[in-house]
Amino acid sequence: MSFKYLKDKFKRSKEKQEDVEEVVIDVEEMQESENNSELEERLNLVMSRISEIENDIPRIKMGIDTLKSQIQEIRGEIDSLNKTIKDVMMLYEVVSEEINPFRDTSRSNPILSEIQDIKKVIEDLKAEIAQIKADLRLLSSHGMDVESVIYEVLSEGFE
16 A cells, blocks of 8 residues: 555545534534524514513503502592491490480490580570570660670670
8 A cells, every 4th residue: 555545545534524524513503593593583572572561561550550549549438438437336326325225224334424414514505595585685675785785794704
């Protein structure tokens, strides 16, 4: 075997090896390009979804603001209803205490005692006003100047 033969054989094997390397490089480039195209496609899908979400954010924000204001209105209405219910319950207790024949008279209800005190003061004021009216009629029938008498009485009260 000649040296030339061996040399040609090694050249061919080197050329084949280079061809194989080129094919491997081409296959790798194709795979990278496919991977890149898949990544780009996924990236485009993600970007389009993000833009849809960004477009929806102002609408959602307005909806949330509307809901917040409605919740505040409902809270106000609930507070008003709670106050009304408390007032009605207090009134019911007062009325049922006065009308209920089975009530326990031995215990004292502070609300009921306050109401009775107020009723007594009102009755006293009514009697005093009736007395003042009678006195004023009497004074005016005797020809006295009622306005000067009222002025004197009121000025005495402020001293």
